[in-house]
Amino acid sequence: xxxxxxxxxxDTLMDIKKVTLRFGxxxxxxxxxxxxxxxxxxxxxxxxxxxxxxxLNVINGFYTPQxxxxxxQGKRRPKLKPHQIAYQRIARTFQNIALFEGMTVLDNMxxxxxxxxxSGLLPQLLWWGKAEREETENRMIVERxxxxxxxxxxxxxPVGMLPYGLQKRVELGRALAAExxxxxxxxxxxxxxxxxxxxxxxxxxxxxxxxxxxxxxxxHDMGVVMxxxxxxxxxxHGEKIADGLPDQVRNDQNVIDAYLGVAH
Amino acid sequence: MFYRExxxxxxxxxxxxxxxxxxxxxxxxxxxLIIAFGIIPFLVNDYWANxxxxxxxxxxxxxxxxxxxxxxxxxxxxxxxxxMAVGAYSCYKLMTSFPDLNIIFCIIxxxxxxxxxxxxxxxxSLRIKGFYLAVATLASQFFLVWLFNRVPWFYxxxxxxxxxxxxxxxxxxxxxxxxxxxxxxxxxxxLFAFGLAWGARNLTRGSLGRSxxxxxxxxxxxxxxxVNLLKAKLSAFAISSFYIGIAGALFFSVYLGAVEATEAxxxxxxxxxxxxxxxxxxxxxxxxxxxxxFMVLFxxxxxxxxxxxxxxxxxIATHLEFISVGILIIVFLIFEPHxxxxxxxxxxxxxxxxxxxx
Ligand SMILES: Nc1ncnc2c1ncn2[C@@H]1O[C@H](COP(=O)(O)OP(=O)(O)O)[C@@H](O)[C@H]1O
Ligand SMILES: [Mg+2]
Numbered sequence: 001x002x003x004x005x006x007x008x009x010x011d012t013l014m015d016i017k018k019v020t021l022r023f024g025x026x027x028x029x030x031x032x033x034x035x036x037x038x039x040x041x042x043x044x045x046x047x048x049x050x051x052x053x054x055x056l057n058v059i060n061g062f063y064t065p066q067x068x069x070x071x072x073q074g075k076r077r078p079k080l081k082p083h084q085i086a087y088q089r090i091a092r093t094f095q096n097i098a099l100f101e102g103m104t105v106l107d108n109m110x111x112x113x114x115x116x117x118x119s120g121l122l123p124q125l126l127w128w129g130k131a132e133r134e135e136t137e138n139r140m141i142v143e144r145x146x147x148x149x150x151x152x153x154x155x156x157x158p159v160g161m162l163p164y165g166l167q168k169r170v171e172l173g174r175a176l177a178a179e180x181x182x183x184x185x186x187x188x189x190x191x192x193x194x195x196x197x198x199x200x201x202x203x204x205x206x207x208x209x210x211x212x213x214x215x216x217x218x219x220h221d222m223g224v225v226m227x228x229x230x231x232x233x234x235x236x237h238g239e240k241i242a243d244g245l246p247d248q249v250r251n252d253q254n255v256i257d258a259y260l261g262v263a264h
Numbered sequence: 265m266f267y268r269e270x271x272x273x274x275x276x277x278x279x280x281x282x283x284x285x286x287x288x289x290x291x292x293x294x295x296x297l298i299i300a301f302g303i304i305p306f307l308v309n310d311y312w313a314n315x316x317x318x319x320x321x322x323x324x325x326x327x328x329x330x331x332x333x334x335x336x337x338x339x340x341x342x343x344x345x346x347x348m349a350v351g352a353y354s355c356y357k358l359m360t361s362f363p364d365l366n367i368i369f370c371i372i373x374x375x376x377x378x379x380x381x382x383x384x385x386x387x388x389s390l391r392i393k394g395f396y397l398a399v400a401t402l403a404s405q406f407f408l409v410w411l412f413n414r415v416p417w418f419y420x421x422x423x424x425x426x427x428x429x430x431x432x433x434x435x436x437x438x439x440x441x442x443x444x445x446x447x448x449x450x451x452x453x454x455l456f457a458f459g460l461a462w463g464a465r466n467l468t469r470g471s472l473g474r475s476x477x478x479x480x481x482x483x484x485x486x487x488x489x490x491v492n493l494l495k496a497k498l499s500a501f502a503i504s505s506f507y508i509g510i511a512g513a514l515f516f517s518v519y520l521g522a523v524e525a526t527e528a529x530x531x532x533x534x535x536x537x538x539x540x541x542x543x544x545x546x547x548x549x550x551x552x553x554x555x556x557x558f559m560v561l562f563x564x565x566x567x568x569x570x571x572x573x574x575x576x577x578x579x580i581a582t583h584l585e586f587i588s589v590g591i592l593i594i595v596f597l598i599f600e601p602h603x604x605x606x607x608x609x610x611x612x613x614x615x616x617x618x619x620x621x622x
Binding site for chain 2: 060082087101102110111117125127132
């Protein structure tokens with residue numbers, strides 16, 4: 001494995017060290033290590049079933065790896081529940097859209113700000129003092145994201161009624177509402193047409209450039225990966241087979257073999 | 265043409281999150297409040313209070329409670345009757361143990377006690393969902409009713425096994441007992457129903473309400489956003505039970521005056537409240553009221569028409585009532601899970617555009 005990339009402690013946001021994840025006999029990840037730097041777009045690529053989504057699930061605490069460590073902001077992360085990890089400002093979208101279907105776009109995004117909601121039961125019951133103030137403050141931040149994503153016209157629409165492409169965008173919005181330090185995007189462009197893809201690329205780049213948010217991006221479209229990613233890690237059959245700059249990775253023999261299905 | 269937001273502009277976010285988006289809705293709401301508080305109390309007689317208004321308000325409170333749990337948080341419960349029994353028996357014990365405690369406090373504390381019991385019986389929801397949770401809550405229904413029948417302490421060792429309410433008054437006005445005036449029964453139930461509906465509205469539009477709905481719609485996503493599922497589910501159980509406990513306390517002390525657990529709080533009541541929220545509208549405050557009104561009024565209406573006017577046999581009328589409610593439930597579950605409240609909303613949507621279809 002390529003150890004020269006690792007690491008200048010200051011600008012490493014997350015360090016994934018020798019993570020192994022098993023489901024019964026199946027090894028979804030074996031001994032995978034890589035890091036994500038501050039303000040970078042880190043693509044994770046690999047064939048279907050390689051273990052990419054599982055990696056994200058490990059990062060946000062949904063799966064607990066049998067071996068390995070996760071370091072975040074220079075500290076080793078203890079075992080935490082997903083809702084606790086949310087408070088470290090790690091947000092994500094899902095490969096299969098996981099919006100709150102019965103709620104409006106606005107409510108979905110307001111829910112994305114859950115970690116900032118602190119008012120107690122009584123103020124909420126009476127809609128009074130802190131509860132009302134908090135609602136307005138958070139609404140203003142959500143409205144900025146709504147403007148940024150150009151979804152003003154569907155604010156009050158239940159998300160279940162939206163077309164697929166817009167749902168994907170709203171899901172990004174819900175993740176952004178958490179003002180994440182690390183944003184995990186699981187195939188945000190899958191199933192989109194070219195125009196929608198371009199919009200999505202633009203949003204991802206803008207978020208990264210303007211807010212300095214680190215992004216881990218799973219994506220199959222190589223063109224997109226080459227355009228967006230600062231660095232790429234390639235996973236195949238649960239193992240890391242390459243890690244480096246987009247151009248390096250593209251010309252890597254292991255990667256070419258993996259994508260062409262050559263046995264190894 | 266008339267139902268419009270023309271000329272209404274929202275200039276701030278607080279305004280935008282107000283409960284009634286369109287002026288006419290707000291006036292309609294005030295209109296109903298004026299009638300409910302200012303006119304009905306002067307007109308209501310014994311028949312209307314006991315056959316219609318008081319049961320309607322009590323069931324509306326129970327529906328609000330179950331709707332928070334099932335409609336907003338997505339946790340099915342068939343324990344409503346049992347939780348109402350907890351409210352009723354708590355109220356009875358409080359009234360008889362502390363004769364000087366104001367009945368209002370007795371009722372509220374009964375709600376708090378029921379909330380605690382609700383949390384206890386809500387713990388299985390952390391592990392099981394859907395059908396299995398329904399069965400678990402059904403078990404709590406039977407257990408609670410059994411408990412209140414079985415332990416004489418709960419009914420103060422009365423020979424009949426019944427509990428009957430002592431006379432209590434608020435500001436010198438009798439609100440419980442055999443000599444209570446219908447308008448006083450009505451008003452105290454109205455006050456509770458109004459206050460609790462207002463509280464439910466506030467809770468469900470704030471962050472706690474969103475954490476419930478997120479849990480209902482997609483618990484995995486809710487969790488990674490920062491919703492503590494344990495807290496969301498148990499708080500829904502607690503607050504839902506608080507409401508249902510108060511409904512039980514009112515049901516016993518203000519409405520019926522004397523109850524016996526099996527009869528008053530059986531499994532039928534659990535289903536009744538479930539039907540109310542399905543027909544009225546899951547996850548809707550208005551729906552809780554519409555559903556309660558429907559389930560209270562429908563039998564009265566049917567009986568008046570079939571038995572009173574057409575001279576049908578009362579038994580046949582009852583059967584017909586069961587059949588039609590059953591059909592309605594199925595129709596709503598399949599075609600309109602958001603119930604009558606949603607139909608009302610759709611109608612308003614149409615009115616907003618009328619007479620121009622686009
Ligand atoms: N919850 C799970 N239980 C059992 N096996 C799983 C689970 N999640 C993922 N896997 C397995 O782990 C492997 C990697 O899956 P995944 O991470 O979804 O791949 P990718 O996202 O790269 O397509 C697959 O073989 C999949 O079947
Ligand atoms: Mg995947």
